[in-house]
Amino acid sequence: NAGVTQTPKFQVLKTGQSMTLQCAQDMNHNSMYWYRQDPGMGLRLIYYSASEGTTDKGEVPNGYNVSRLNKREFSLRLESAAPSQTSVYFCASSERFDRTNSPLHFGNGTRLTVT
């Protein structure tokens, strides 16, 4: 059982380049999330998808776009990468959009460096 799978694991981009981070879950979860993790700042929510067909902004959405391709897949796109987007990106999923009874399941992260 793979859980939440993120690709790629590592990526280096030049300023202005674009890329898409892929995420897929095989737990039949309804809700999916993208977080970024920066030293001394914990995890911050970029975008989420409460259910298939919906997406919403989180705390730090600027510079990103998302697509909920189907129930399994939720991608994050950087249209024009900036050094401030250097971070570790985590995809997560939960059975329902109810954090009290639906714990988050995280992928292993994508380490992105923008030069």
Add this chain to the structure above:
Amino acid sequence: AQSVTQLDSQVPVFEEAPVELRCNYSSSVSVYLFWYVQYPNQGLQLLLKYLSGSTLVKGINGFEAEFNKSQTSFHLRKPSVHISDTAEYFCAVSEWNTDKLIFGTGTRLQVFP
């Protein structure tokens, strides 16, 4: 607005010693509280959670946490740590009437032999 503070960025401890990782929160309404653990090169996983009821919550791997409403704290404890407990630990808070989950900045627990 809700917020969560983990005052200790790093906690070094010897194997088999007890440990406490501190978490304080700020909120004007009832909250739900969580501890997540992140092992090296992995994503986070839920360690334990407090929703209501008993203020002492037991989680996986021998960890427990106590909700203290008067001190707005939710400290994580383990009576005897193992090398394998070396990880980063995140406290998180969610207000009962919102869909926001706010993470603290994390505490890196380093267990030495």
